[in-house]
Each structure stands twice: as structure tokens, then as C-alpha cells.
Amino acid sequence: MDYLVILLLQIGSAVASLVLMSIGLAVIFGMMRVINLAHGEFLMLGGYAAITAFNHGVNLWLAMVVVAPLAVGLFGAVVERLVIRHLYGRLIDTMLATWGLSLAMIGFVTVVFGNTVSGISAPLGSLSIGAYRTGAYEIFLIGVAVLLLVAGWLVLRFTRYGLIARGTMQNPAMAAALGTNPSAVYAVTFAVGSALSGLAGGLLAPLSGVVPTIGAAYIAKAFITVISGGAAILSGTAIAATLLGAINTLATFAFTSVLGEVALLVAAVVLLRLLPQGITGRFFRRAL
Amino acid sequence: MINRRKLLRASAAGAAGLAAGPFVIRDLHAEDAVKIAGIHDTSGGLDIYGKQMVATLDLAVNEVNESGGLLGRKIQLINYDPQSNIQLYTQYATEAATKEKVAVVHGGITSASREAIRPLLKRFNTLYFYNTLYEGGVCDRNIFCTGSTPAQTVEKLVPYVQKKWGKKIYTIAADYNYGQITAKWVKKYAQDNGGEVVQTDFFPLDVTDFGPTVKKIQAAKPDLVMSALVGAAHISFYRQWAAAGMNKQIPLASTTFGNEIVITSPEEHNGYIVAFGYLEGIDTPANKKFVEIVHGKYGIPHMTELATMTYHGLHLWADAVKKANSLDRVKVIEALEGGASYDGPAGKTTIDAKTHHDILDVYIGEARDKKFVVLEKFAQQQPADTQAVCDLKKSPNENKQYVIDVKT
Numbered sequence: 001m002d003y004l005v006i007l008l009l010q011i012g013s014a015v016a017s018l019v020l021m022s023i024g025l026a027v028i029f030g031m032m033r034v035i036n037l038a039h040g041e042f043l044m045l046g047g048y049a050a051i052t053a054f055n056h057g058v059n060l061w062l063a064m065v066v067v068a069p070l071a072v073g074l075f076g077a078v079v080e081r082l083v084i085r086h087l088y089g090r091l092i093d094t095m096l097a098t099w100g101l102s103l104a105m106i107g108f109v110t111v112v113f114g115n116t117v118s119g120i121s122a123p124l125g126s127l128s129i130g131a132y133r134t135g136a137y138e139i140f141l142i143g144v145a146v147l148l149l150v151a152g153w154l155v156l157r158f159t160r161y162g163l164i165a166r167g168t169m170q171n172p173a174m175a176a177a178l179g180t181n182p183s184a185v186y187a188v189t190f191a192v193g194s195a196l197s198g199l200a201g202g203l204l205a206p207l208s209g210v211v212p213t214i215g216a217a218y219i220a221k222a223f224i225t226v227i228s229g230g231a232a233i234l235s236g237t238a239i240a241a242t243l244l245g246a247i248n249t250l251a252t253f254a255f256t257s258v259l260g261e262v263a264l265l266v267a268a269v270v271l272l273r274l275l276p277q278g279i280t281g282r283f284f285r286r287a288l
Numbered sequence: 289m290i291n292r293r294k295l296l297r298a299s300a301a302g303a304a305g306l307a308a309g310p311f312v313i314r315d316l317h318a319e320d321a322v323k324i325a326g327i328h329d330t331s332g333g334l335d336i337y338g339k340q341m342v343a344t345l346d347l348a349v350n351e352v353n354e355s356g357g358l359l360g361r362k363i364q365l366i367n368y369d370p371q372s373n374i375q376l377y378t379q380y381a382t383e384a385a386t387k388e389k390v391a392v393v394h395g396g397i398t399s400a401s402r403e404a405i406r407p408l409l410k411r412f413n414t415l416y417f418y419n420t421l422y423e424g425g426v427c428d429r430n431i432f433c434t435g436s437t438p439a440q441t442v443e444k445l446v447p448y449v450q451k452k453w454g455k456k457i458y459t460i461a462a463d464y465n466y467g468q469i470t471a472k473w474v475k476k477y478a479q480d481n482g483g484e485v486v487q488t489d490f491f492p493l494d495v496t497d498f499g500p501t502v503k504k505i506q507a508a509k510p511d512l513v514m515s516a517l518v519g520a521a522h523i524s525f526y527r528q529w530a531a532a533g534m535n536k537q538i539p540l541a542s543t544t545f546g547n548e549i550v551i552t553s554p555e556e557h558n559g560y561i562v563a564f565g566y567l568e569g570i571d572t573p574a575n576k577k578f579v580e581i582v583h584g585k586y587g588i589p590h591m592t593e594l595a596t597m598t599y600h601g602l603h604l605w606a607d608a609v610k611k612a613n614s615l616d617r618v619k620v621i622e623a624l625e626g627g628a629s630y631d632g633p634a635g636k637t638t639i640d641a642k643t644h645h646d647i648l649d650v651y652i653g654e655a656r657d658k659k660f661v662v663l664e665k666f667a668q669q670q671p672a673d674t675q676a677v678c679d680l681k682k683s684p685n686e687n688k689q690y691v692i693d694v695k696t
Contacts, residue, residue: 006503013499114335117520119527121553126533132506135531138499207531208496208524209551217496217521252500256489258463260500 002130007253009129013138015245016145020204021218022225022237023148024197029226030233031169031189034084035095038102039222040215041109042194046072046201047210048109051118060123068202069195076194080187088186102215109212119209141203148196152234156288165189166288224268230278234288239279244268321364322357322615324349324602325384327395327405332372334397336547340595341419342367343586345394348602358609366390374404381405385412391615392417392605394598399423399465403689406431410687415617417605419598421565423469424645424671425690427678430617432624432639434601434646435593436565438473439673441543444650444666445563446477446514449541452561454511455483460501460525461516462544463490465691470516470543472694473673486510491517496524502532515542523548530556546592549655560655565646566596566634567653567660578633590658596634597646603630604639636668643678645671 025039036042049071053063079101087094124136156162167175168185176182201210208214225244229236247267252260275282326345329338349365352358366388370376377396384390385408392415396402402418409416410430417432424437450457457478461467467490475485486508489501502525505513517525526548529535541561549557568579568591578599582588588595607630608623609615625641635649650669653660677690 003507006506010500010503014497017497110331117523117551119523119551121556122527122531126531128533132503133533133537134503135528135533137531207528209520209527211520214496217494249500253504257491257495257497257501 002132005129006132006134007249009134009139009142010253011246011249012142014249015241016138016142017204017207018221018225018241018245019145019149019237020141020200022222022229022241023152024193024195024200025222026226026229026233026237027152027196028190028193030231030236031165031193032088032186033091034088034190035091035098036193037095037098037219038079038105038215039098039197040217040219041102041105042072042076042197042215043201043204043218044109044210044212044215045075045105046198047205047214048113048118048201049198050202050205051120051210054120060120064202064205065199069199072198072201073191073195076197077187077191079194080190084190085183085186106212106215113212117209117211120206122206137206141207144203148199149234149238153288156234161188221264224265228268228271228278230275230280230282232280232284232288235284236278236280239284240271243271243279321362322359323364323366323388323390325366325368325380325388325390325393325395327368327370327377327380327384327393329372329397329401330367330369334372337397337420337592337594338369338372340582340586340588340591341395341397341598343582343588344591344595344599345602347581347586348599348606352603352606358606359613359615363606368395370401374401377401377404378408381408382412385409385414390414391609392620394419394601394605396420397594399689402426407687413617415605415620417601419601420594421597423466423692424673425677425692426645426674427643427680427686427688427690429621429644429680429684429686432601432604432644433674434597434604434637434648436648436650436669437645437671437673438470438543440565440648440650440669440671441563442470442473443477443672444652444664444669445541445543445561446474446483447481448563448652448664449512449514449539449561450478450481450483453539455481456509456511457483457485457514458505458508458510458512459485459488459514459516460505461488461490462518462522463492464518467516467518469692469694474514474516476694485514491522491525493519494521496521498525498528501525502528502534505538506534510538513538513540515540516544517542518544523551526552526556535559545655547590549658549660550590554657557655558657561652561663562655562660563650563652564593565637565648565650566591566593567651567662569653569660569662570633570635570651571662572633572635574631575633593634596632597637600630600632600634600637600646603632604628604637635665638668640671640675642681643671643674644680645674647671 028036046068050063050068053067122137126133127136164180168182172182225240229240244264248260248264251263328341349363353362368380394417396418399422419434421435459471459474461471471488478485545562608620608628612619612623624639629638638647640647650666651662652664653662673692
């Protein structure tokens with residue numbers, strides 16, 4: 001019984017970390033069709049922002065939940081104005097530009113912080129479930145992931161900005177004809193997506209630590225989740241993360257962590273073979 | 289006014305000046321200095337080790353120079369930074385051997401980097417010192433391996449922690465030859481000592497998510513966890529282990545938890561038990577002086593076996609040159625094979641003529657507040673693993689790394 005609970009919690013925490021890793025990418029890719037190859041580095045930057053702020057005496061929660069998203073959101077806004085906005089509709093060019101950006105970010109952060117691991121201890125301590133113990137922080141992350149998805153859904157569904165964003169996403173030309181400014185919508189969306197990445201990077205930092213090259217560990221999983229999820233930003237990401245996270249965790253428990261990763265990748269390959277448009281390309285097509 | 293063209297011209301001239309600099313300086317010493325090379329990663333993922341190895345190599349060279357140099361000449365150390373990139377290792381080793389014609393090369397951190405340059409230096413007849421702890425088995429008369437190997441450390445560590453904590457071990461190890469071989473040794477010594485390894489899990493070097501593992505270990509209920517995790521990503525294990533409060537529940541021992549002590553907090557690492565050929569907490573005057581200089585003058589926060597054996601390695605070589613009274617490679621090798629020994633911060637290290645590995649003191653230590661406290665010392669441990677497969681006295685022309693088959 002305890003074991004079952006702990007297993008479910010572990011699946012929940014794997015799903016939550018996939019959601020956190022990919023939500024920023026999902027927003028940017030889903031709404032703007034911009035493939036941000038520097039996404040992993042945005043997460044990395046969030047981690048460094050949180051750790052640097054914490055080391056300068058900022059409260060840990062403030063550092064992770066406020067400083068990291070603000071810093072990376074601002075950075076994203078600048079990047080959008082300087083680079084991305086010139087490349088809308090040019091998929092390959094954006095990939096090239098953001099890949100270059102990711103290399104530049106790794107280089108820059110290495111120069112500033114050195115190529116060594118920095119980290120902070122996870123707060124909240126631990127709690128026991130029967131004979132087992134788990135980090136309370138992992139459970140907190142599950143809560144944050146759910147909160148982010150719900151908040152995102154509420155914003156898109158019920159606010160004016162959500163309406164404009166959805167309209168622009170479906171048909172930018174028509175949205176423009178109706179008096180919105182797609183350029184402004186894109187700028188805000190990119191900044192919001194970046195801020196979400198920053199938040200995720202800050203929140204994941206206590207668990208995995210940060211090195212300038214940690215983005216590589218995030219980006220593959222983030223892309224797999226978003227692409228498997230398909231067109232619907234939030235439900236797609238949530239469903240894909242749940243599916244892949246569960247498969248990964250179960251295989252890890254049954255076999256080894258290597259086979260867990262393999263199972264995740266195999267599942268993604270099979271999924272995309274059967275549903276080339278992603279899960280929400282076939283099911284829940286009208287979802288957000 | 290500075291326009292773009294002037295700026296370009298000025299910076300080009302500056303760059304040329306910078307490039308020319310080292311050559312000018314080099315030529316001043318070219319005639320009389322004994323050139324040696326150090327190849328250590330001072331940038332990239334391994335820089336945390338490379339930087340301290342460069343520091344201790346520099347310290348040892350300075351000491352030899354201050355006490356009169358070698359054969360009446362000064363040693364000139366040429367440092368190369370291969371940036372944690374194997375290709376650069378071969379490039380720099382070639383340059384050191386052919387262009388600079390160095391007397392000896394000290395360097396290499398990972399086994400991969402060593403195996404990249406070892407055949408090359410043998411071909412160029414350039415003596416090579418590899419000063420890192422590794423999985424053992426290298427059999428080549430041109431190389432001296434001064435670091436500890438699993439038979440030396442694991443043999444002492446496993447019985448020690450089994451006596452202290454219990455017989456059932458859960459092993460977690462890095463998924464490459466060092467981790468695989470170390471895990472086999474752990475299993476062998478656990479069984480020899482009447483215990484068992486309930487499970488062994490291997491992790492690729494880039495794994496950062498250890499959540500499932502933390503729970504699997506709890507389900508297996510071992511008496512202790514043995515870690516041979518390696519590198520930056522694996523530090524996450526110790527964080528996640530502590531975040532779940534498990535470091536208070538199941539004790540942990542490790543053959544690799546070294547510099548990790550700088551990065552993790554005392555709450556995360558207090559009580560971990562390790563075994564190395566050197567620990568910073570060794571309580572001898574020689575080591576205290578050594579640690580003080582390295583902390584102070586070189587600004588290295590924490591010393592590991594790698595850096596200390598680099599220091600020992602250079603002194604072993606310098607003493608052998610003095611004994612041979614020559615820089616000739618074969619004469620120096622023969623001097624080293626004649627029971628060359630150096631007493632330093634790590635205690636006494638003696639070259640084993642049969643394997644060209646170090647007979648060294650092994651220390652068991654406990655992590656306490658960002659430092660390792662020595663609990664027990666085992667003097668003069670033989671490199672039994674490499675000795676089982678390699679005999680350079682009988683077959684001096686061997687040139688390979690044996691994969692040591694551990695019978696369990």
C-alpha cells in the first residue's frame with residue numbers, strides 16, 4: 001500500500017517535472033510556431049537567476065518564484081525584439097538563430113559563473129509515507145505544475161488577453177484585420193513563455209543543480225513532450241507529460257533508469273508514428 | 289577619432305603581439321631548461337579537477353627548482369588545456385612530444401583521455417605519468433599510474449562499512465568502465481566478507497533525476513548504500529537523497545564522493561564514509577603545510593587525491609631523474625622501477641616495478657562539515673587488481689589496458 005502511494009507520487013513528480021520543463025516551450029511553439037532551440041538554456045538561466053539571487057541574500061522562495069521568471073522573462077523580451085521578431089514565419093532560420101543563441105548563452109554563463117556545478121538544497125524537508133520517505137519539495141512541484149496548467153487554462157479561456165492570443169494563434173491575418181496587433185501579441189507571448197521557462201528552471205534547480213550545459217538535459221524531453229502533445233498547448237502538454245512520465249517511471253522502477261529513458265523515447269516514437277499530429281491532433285481537438 | 293578600420297588594425301596588432309609573446313619568453317629559457325608538459329582540463333566539465341592538478345604540478349615544479357633544479361637545470365613547465373575535449377588531448381600530446389620534446393608528460397583525467405594519449409606518447413618515446421584514481425589494468429612500461437585503483441580502496445572500504453552498518457549493500461554507480469568495474473569489486477568484497485549486494489544500478493553520466501532510485505533503494509531496505517557515481521550531474525543524487533531525508537535513515541559510503549563535498553551542504557553530506565589514497569584531513573605536518581599553500585597561494589578550496597598524486601608524481605619523477613643522473617627515458621624508467629618512493633602529503637607512495645602503479649596508503653574518512661576527517665589509515669596497499677593481470681618485468685613490451693575480470 002505504502003509502496004503504491006510512493007509509486008504514484010513518483011509518477012506525479014515525473015509528470016510535474018515534464019510539465020515544468022516543457023510549458024514555456026509549449027506556449028512559444030504552440031502559439032507562435034517558433035521553435036526555440038535555446039529553450040534548455042532559458043531553463044538554465046532561470047536556475048542561475050534563482051541561485052545567484054539566493055546567494056545574494058534573497059529569500060529562496062522569492063528567488064525561485066519571482067526573480068527567476070522575471071529575469072528570464074525580461075531576457076526573452078529582449079531576445080524577441082532583437083532576434084526572433086525578424087524571423088517570424090521562417091522556421092528554419094529561427095531554429096538556426098535560437099541554436100546560435102543557445103551556444104552564446106552557454107558560453108556567456110560559463111564565462112560568468114565558471115563551468116562548475118552550483119546548487120541549492122531543496123527546502124521543505126521530507127515527509128514519511130508509511131515505511132517510505134520522500135522529499136516534500138517534490139510534492140510541492142506537483143502542486144505548482146497543476147497550478148500552472150489551471151492558471152494557463154483560465155487565462156486563455158476567460159480573459160481578454162486569452163481571447164486575443166487564441167485568435168492570433170488561429171489566424172494572425174484575421175486577428176490583425178480585427179484590430180489586434182499580432183506583433184505585440186507575439187512579443188508578450190514570447191516573454192510569458194520565457195518567464196515560464198525561467199520559473200521552471202528556478203524550481204528545478206534545487207533538485208538537479210545547474211551547470212552551463214544543463215540545458216541539454218532538458219531540451220530533448222521538453223521537445224518530445226510538446227511534439228507528442230500536439231496542437232493544444234495546455235491539454236496536449238499535460239496529456240503527453242502524464243503518459244510519458246508514467247511510462248518512464250514505471251520502466252525505471254521495473255528495470256533501470258536507462259531503460260526508463262529508453263521506454264520514454266520508444267513511447268514517443270510509437271506515439272508520433274500513430275498520431276503524427278500529436279495526441280491533440282486527433283483527440284480533444286477543440287481543447288486548449 | 290577612432291573609426292572602424294583603425295580599431296581593426298589596432299586590435300590585429302594587439303593580437304599579433306599577444307601571440308608572439310610566449311615564443312619570445314620561451315626562447316630565453318630554451319637552451320638550459322628541462323621542459324615538461326602538463327595536460328589537464330582547466331576548462332570544460334572537468335575543470336574542477338584540472339585546476340587543482342595544474343596548481344599542485346606548478347607547486348611541485350617550483351619546489352624542485354628552488355632546491356636547485358634537475359641536473360643543474362631548471363624545470364620549465366608547459367601547461368596545456370585540452371578543454372575536456374579528447375581531440376585536443378591528442379593534439380597537445382603530439383605537440384609536447386614532437387615540437388617541445390618534453391622529458392615527461394603529466395596529465396589526463398578521464399580514462400578516455402589517458403587511452404587517447406598513452407599509445408601516442410609511447411610511439412614518440414615520451415615518458416607519461418597518469419595521476420588519477422581509475423579502474424586499474426593499464427599495462428605499459430612507458431606509463432606510471434600514481435592514483436589508487438579499486439582493489440586498494442574498495443577492499444578496505446567495504447569491510448569497514450559492513451562492520452559499522454551491516455551486510456546488505458545497494459550499489460549505485462556511473463555507467464562506464466570505472467563504475468562497472470568498481471561495482472564488481474564491491475560485490476566481490478561484500479561476498480568475501482559474508483555480506484551481499486542486493487542490487488546494483490548504473491546511471492549514464494548525464495542523469496540528474498534520481499527520484500525513482502531513491503524510492504527503489506527504500507524498497508530494497510539495504511543496510512547501506514555504496515556510491516560510485518561520477519561527475520556533475522550525479523551530484524543531484526546526493527541532493528535528492530538528502531531532500532527525502534534518507535541520509536538520516538540509510539548510511540552511505542562512496543569511492544568517488546570527493547570534490548562533491550564543496551558543492552553539497554553539511555546537512556547533505558555529514559556522515560558519508562569514503563576511501564581514497566589521499567584526504568585533505570590527513571593529520572601530518574607535511575600535509576598541513578601542503579594544504580595551507582594550495583588553499584592560500586593557489587586558491588583551491590578543496591584538495592582531492594587527483595591533485596595530490598599529481599604532486600607526488602612530479603616528485604617521484606624528479607627524484608628518479610636525479611637518481612639516474614640523466615633525462616634519458618629508459619634510464620629514468622629503470623630508476624623508477626628500482627623501488628622509487630616519495631614521502632609526501634599523501635603519506636608514502638612507492639612505485640610497483642611489476643605494474644608501474646603506486647603502492648600507497650589508503651585512508652578511510654568521514655565527511656564532516658565540508659571536510660573529510662580521517663578515521664583509519666591502511667599503510668602501503670598493493671595495486672592487487674593490476675598485479676593480477678600485468679607483469680612488466682616478465683613482459684616489458686605489453687601495451688594495453690586489461691579489463692580486470694572480477695570473480696564473484
